[in-house]
Amino acid sequence: MPPILRQAVGGAREVDANGATVRELLDDLTGRYPAIKGHLLDEGGELNRFVNVYVNNEDVRLGNGLDTSVDSESTVIVLPAMAGGSPT
């Protein structure tokens, strides 16, 4: 979890959540920490524009989105979308 969202999950940098897809996982997470829902998802239940979710370091938006599969070994990272800087 990025620093800005940690307050909503009791200050934790890492949290456990269950589900077979990213959508199920976020549903589980937002069920337990309702304060986080508005940050992660828009009104239509899709990923908020300024949030990126990565499964095993791959951005899910470029794959199967919220339907991306996860398993017990998966690491899921939630980050604010950020511009890089130079040198690139």
Next chain:
Amino acid sequence: MTCLETPRCAALAAIGNTPLVELPRVTADGGARIFAKLEDQNPTGSVKDRVALSMIEVAEANGELEPGRRLLEPTSGNTGIALAMIGKVKGYPVTVVMPESSTPERIELLRMYGAEILFSPGNLGSNGAVAMARRLAEQDPGYYMPFQYANEANPAAHYCGTALEILDQIPGGQVDAFVAGLGTGGTLMGTGRRLREVNPEVQIVAAEPLQGDPVMGLRSLEDGYTPPILDIRELDRKVLVSNTESVLALRKLLDLEGIFAGVSAGAALAVARRVAAELDESQQVVVLFADGGSKYMSAGLFTEPIEELEKRMEERVWW
């Protein structure tokens, strides 16, 4: 996308036409061949020479930039250094806005080329520099801000230059995947568009920095900024790379191939190896190394124990 043909003085004519070299020793067994585009071979040592020159030449051709204006740009280093050099040659004074956490080598280089430097808060990263530069440009019409994050001349530099060079240099003109670091998105968009025209099946893959907690700071998610020139639908994959993974890849590159590259190159290489391992020996991956290692010497990236580096790296924007 149109490409300009502009007469240039010697220093500016040396921009581009960088080498493409194969990296046989870092290539995974059984995977695709990996070739690296060495952008540190540009006059100020980074890929940003191409971008800065393209933005200035297009603005001059459009009549948006004329003598007497001052160039202003938010940058964490290389774009500012490139603009400062080109500004010096062409007679434009240059102001750059950069995060106060930038490396001393970059600050020294900017001063050497005569640029004025304004510092934005380090914990706001490049977003903080962007916000500050935009405020300044709105207040003073004497500034001309090329603004690499929204300037189509940025991807055009790669569409008209980098990509054509790669196609000319790589064996058989065959590129199956292209990997570069994600900053403004200019390299990936411009190069990707041209490569896709030649091979619609090419994978365009972004290596994205996993910023440390202090850099992510206390910003709200709504402060997130996606560069207008970046259309992530034109990417096939976007892969997050930690500072540690980037440094380990840089060290491997130096040890095995003798190439001394910058932080984003390490991240791009880590992703290129992952992509190459998923392809077969008949395929070819191009990875772009945006700059060399010399601007990072003071950070101890190549010599300090990785555990000691890890925490310190979290406090800065590296690319």
